[in-house]
Amino acid sequence: xxxxxxxxxxxxxxxxxxxxxxxxxxxxxxxxxxxxxxxxxxxxxxxxxxxxxxxxxxxxxxxxxxxxxxxxxxxxxxxxxxxxxxxxxxxxxxxxxxxxxxxxxxxxxxxxxxxxxxxxxxxxxxxxxx
Amino acid sequence: xxxxxxxxxxxxxxxxxxxxxxxxxxxxxxxxxxxxxxxxxxxxxxxxxxxxxxxxxxxxxxxxxxxxxxxxxxxxxxxxxxxxxxxxxxxxxxxxxxxxxxxxxxxxxxxxxxxxxxxxxxxxxxxxxx
DNA sequence: CTTGACCTTCCAGTAACTGGAAGCCTTATG
DNA sequence: CATAAGGCTTCCAGTTACTGGAAGGTCAAG
Numbered sequence: 124x125x126x127x128x129x130x131x132x133x134x135x136x137x138x139x140x141x142x143x144x145x146x147x148x149x150x151x152x153x154x155x156x157x158x159x160x161x162x163x164x165x166x167x168x169x170x171x172x173x174x175x176x177x178x179x180x181x182x183x184x185x186x187x188x189x190x191x192x193x194x195x196x197x198x199x200x201x202x203x204x205x206x207x208x209x210x211x212x213x214x215x216x217x218x219x220x221x222x223x224x225x226x227x228x229x230x231x232x233x234x235x236x237x238x239x240x241x242x243x244x245x246x247x248x249x250x251x252x253x
Numbered sequence: 254x255x256x257x258x259x260x261x262x263x264x265x266x267x268x269x270x271x272x273x274x275x276x277x278x279x280x281x282x283x284x285x286x287x288x289x290x291x292x293x294x295x296x297x298x299x300x301x302x303x304x305x306x307x308x309x310x311x312x313x314x315x316x317x318x319x320x321x322x323x324x325x326x327x328x329x330x331x332x333x334x335x336x337x338x339x340x341x342x343x344x345x346x347x348x349x350x351x352x353x354x355x356x357x358x359x360x361x362x363x364x365x366x367x368x369x370x371x372x373x374x375x376x377x378x379x380x381x382x383x
Numbered sequence: 384c385t386t387g388a389c390c391t392t393c394c395a396g397t398a399a400c401t402g403g404a405a406g407c408c409t410t411a412t413g
Numbered sequence: 414c415a416t417a418a419g420g421c422t423t424c425c426a427g428t429t430a431c432t433g434g435a436a437g438g439t440c441a442a443g
Contacts, residue, residue: 266431266432268431268432268433269430269431269432272430272431272432276430286438286439286440287438287439288439306430311429311430312429312430312431
């Protein structure tokens with residue numbers, strides 16, 4: 124099938140699918156007229172990548188997961204290692220955002236938000252001695 | 254003062270400070286030899302940006318906040334609006350990451366992580382019909 | 384006079400696409 | 414048969430916010 128149909132079936136934009144070919148993530152065949160040709164297997168791979176990206180895995184993680192997906196002799200430990208690593212990155216990011224949120228919420232809550240210039244948010248950003 | 258000293262006082266890498274000049278965020282003077290010259294006011298602005306970036310504001314937000322910082326007739330409502338918007342972006346991101354975390358944690362917890370190929374993580378990524 | 388620490392500019396790379404231009408292929412319609 | 418529409422191609426540029434590195438100018442000390 125052509126790229127348009129592969130896009131429909133995988134849920135990925137055609138642009139993204141072309142990009143995935145460019146970085147050798149999912150490489151389709153070509154028909155005589157130069158059009159990309161996606162086999163059902165190719166579409167499965169695209170769907171796989173789409174789901175993995177949806178879970179926040181990096182494209183390089185996707186590459187690794189895809190090769191494990193295709194490897195009948197994989198060790199599930201290898202998959203778990205990638206996922207666990209990603210999980211702790213997510214946890215770290217959540218913790219970071221929560222800290223930011225706390226600080227910012229505090230500042231926002233103390234800002235009158237009227238037409239006068241005084242503002243604790245600006246004061247905080249300006250630093251202690253201003 | 255030269256860029257090295259401004260870097261020390263602001264906590265920003267010199268590279269970043271040059272970048273901020275390039276995008277007209279904090280533009281220093283120049284001395285005869287072509288070196289950038291940072292006044293104490295410039296350094297204050299750099300510190301301001303450094304703090305704002307630390308709170309996760311985008312560089313464009315920093316630009317807006319900086320001009321409010323310098324505007325004695327600002328309305329605190331304008332500052333609050335930017336901060337509130339940023340706050341809800343943070344909240345949205347946290348919610349998104351928590352959802353990812355939940356899904357991924359579930360999968361990881363059900364993966365044996367041994368030398369056998371069976372893996373619920375891969376199964377999930379592969380989709381329902383595989 | 385040379386060494387070393389600073390400073391300069393410019394170019395390229397990062398992550399993962401996304402938009403747009405110019406142009407070929409295929410099919411349907413007048 | 415001409416053409417118009419829709420899908421396909423490649424290539425280039427832009428996004429965010431820097432970061433690394435190369436080649437080379439400047440300045441103070443020994």
